[in-house]
Structures are given as C-alpha cells and as structure tokens.
Amino acid sequence: METVAPSAVIVAIDGPSGTGKSSTSKAVAAKLGLRYLDTGAQYRAITWWMITNGVDTDDPQAVAIAAGKPTIVSGTDPAAPTITVDGLDAAGPIRTQEVTSRVSAVSAVPEVRTLITDLQRSIAAEAAQEAEGIVVEGRDIGTTVLPDADLKIFLTASAEARAARRSGELRGKEAADLAATKEALIKRDAADSGRKTSPLAKADDAVEVDTTELTLDRVIECVVTLVEEKRAGRK
Numbered sequence: 001m002e003t004v005a006p007s008a009v010i011v012a013i014d015g016p017s018g019t020g021k022s023s024t025s026k027a028v029a030a031k032l033g034l035r036y037l038d039t040g041a042q043y044r045a046i047t048w049w050m051i052t053n054g055v056d057t058d059d060p061q062a063v064a065i066a067a068g069k070p071t072i073v074s075g076t077d078p079a080a081p082t083i084t085v086d087g088l089d090a091a092g093p094i095r096t097q098e099v100t101s102r103v104s105a106v107s108a109v110p111e112v113r114t115l116i117t118d119l120q121r122s123i124a125a126e127a128a129q130e131a132e133g134i135v136v137e138g139r140d141i142g143t144t145v146l147p148d149a150d151l152k153i154f155l156t157a158s159a160e161a162r163a164a165r166r167s168g169e170l171r172g173k174e175a176a177d178l179a180a181t182k183e184a185l186i187k188r189d190a191a192d193s194g195r196k197t198s199p200l201a202k203a204d205d206a207v208e209v210d211t212t213e214l215t216l217d218r219v220i221e222c223v224v225t226l227v228e229e230k231r232a233g234r235k
C-alpha cells in the first residue's frame with residue numbers, strides 16, 4: 001500500500017493564460033512548504049522538442065508518433081523550478097513566441113496528453129509520499145490529472161487584464177502591442193477550451209477566484225487561507 005505523509009495536501013490550480021496561476025502557485029507552495037509543478041512548462045517543453053527536431057506541429061499524427069521520444073524532467077522546488085528536455089535546460093527556450101504559438105496544437109494531441117498526464121501524476125504521488133504535498137497548476141488538473149485533489153482553484157480574469165499582464169512581461173524584439181497580445185491569448189484560450197481531450201475547464205468542485213481586481217498578494221493570501229482551512233478540517 002502507498003504511504004502518504006499524513007499532512008500531505010494536493011492543490012490543483014487551473015485557469016486560462018495570465019490569470020496568475022504560476023505566480024500564485026509558486027508563492028503558495030513556498031509559503032506552505034509544498035512542492036510546485038508547472039504543467040504548462042511540460043507542454044511547452046515537448047513543443048520545443050518537436051520544433052527543434054523538425055516535427056510538423058500542425059500534423060497530429062507526426063506529433064503522436066514522436067511524443068514518446070523526449071525525456072522531460074521537472075524540478076519542483078517553488079523557489080527555483082526547473083525543466084530539462086533530454087538533459088538540456090529548457091527554461092529559456094520554452095518561453096519564446098514560437099513555442100507559445102504552437103503549444104496548443106501539440107497539447108491537443110491525445111498521445112501527448114496521456115504521456116504528460118502520467119508524468120504529472122507520478123510527480124504528485126511522489127510529493128504526497130515524500131513531502132508535505134504539492135501545488136500543481138495547469139488547465140485540466142482539477143478535472144482530469146488529479147480529480148481527487150484536496151483543494152481545487154479555478155482562476156479567471158478579464159481578457160483585458162490578462163493581456164495587460166502578459167504584454168508587461170514581453171521585452172525587446174518579442175514585445176507585441178496590447179491588442180496583438182490579447183488576440184493571441186484569446187485564440188490560445190479558444191483552442192485549449194475547445195479541444196476534445198481534456199480541455200481547459202473548471203471542475204465542478206473548484207473554487208473560482210476572479211483576479212481581475214485583486215492584487216497578486218491578495219490572491220496568494222486567499223489561496224493560502226483555503227489550503228490552511230482544508231488542512232485544519234482534516235485534523
């Protein structure tokens with residue numbers, strides 16, 4: 001029988017791009033001594049591998065055939081999360097506009113989702129056994145990857161607020177104007193929400209938090225309180 005640390009807590013945080021999933025999840029995990037997993041980084045990593053290995057990301061069959069080839073490893077320290085592909089540091093390359101524009105097509109391929117979902121579940125199981133638990137952020141964590149999570153959060157925010165946050169992060173030659181950022185973001189949300197396999201969706205039992213008018217600190221505080229309430233309720 002699996003041994004799970006008695007206090008281990010599994011937190012799923014989902015939502016569209018720019019709602020604050022990564023910032024919130026990292027901070028909550030750091031504050032509460034939990035591990036942290038950025039599942040979007042894993043889909044970005046496999047997409048980066050497809051691009052650098054000449055796989056046509058618009059060809060689902062080609063992506064499916066290649067899906068098992070790269071080895072993706074995620075480091076789950078919230079203070080310094082890492083991601084490698086075949087031993088190479090992928091943290092920088094996975095954030096390019098090219099990867100961002102192709103990741104929805106790659107992540108919609110069922111073979112890709114099966115492989116990455118299995119990887120995510122094994123990382124979460126390890127964190128529940130060997131650590132205090134984990135905060136896992138993505139699009140389908142509460143609905144599909146970890147349906148038995150102790151706490152599920154679904155973050156939302158207006159498209160305007162999300163685009164403003166995202167374009168504030170872009171620098172130099174990759175800087176896009178606000179309208180273009182908003183358009184790209186809405187297109188990616190539509191692809192992620194509309195795909196057949198495990199679309200972006202709020203789980204029925206998730207707590208929805210609209211972050212449009214909230215500071216990041218306020219969102220973090222709110223999620224920390226919810227996790228603490230969960231832990232207290234189990235004692």
Ligand SMILES: Nc1ncnc2c1ncn2[C@@H]1O[C@H](COP(=O)(O)OP(=O)(O)O)[C@@H](O)[C@H]1O
Nearest residue numbers: 017018019020021022023024165211214215216
């Ligand atoms: N509530 C908030 N108010 C203002 N800015 C925020 C808020 N939450 C996150 N941000 C900022 O928005 C950007 C995107 O946040 P991020 O956590 O990467 O979102 P996601 O992981 O959902 O795409 C970051 O620059 C972050 O600092």
Ligand SMILES: Nc1ccn([C@@H]2O[C@H](COP(=O)(O)OP(=O)(O)O)[C@@H](O)[C@H]2O)c(=O)n1
Nearest residue numbers: 017018039040041043103104107138139140
């Ligand atoms: N659990 C997840 C996480 C991400 N993804 C895919 O990966 C992409 C990148 O996710 P991300 O979290 O890095 O995106 P941002 O919101 O940070 O821009 C998403 O647009 C989805 O296509 C997914 O399909 N399922």
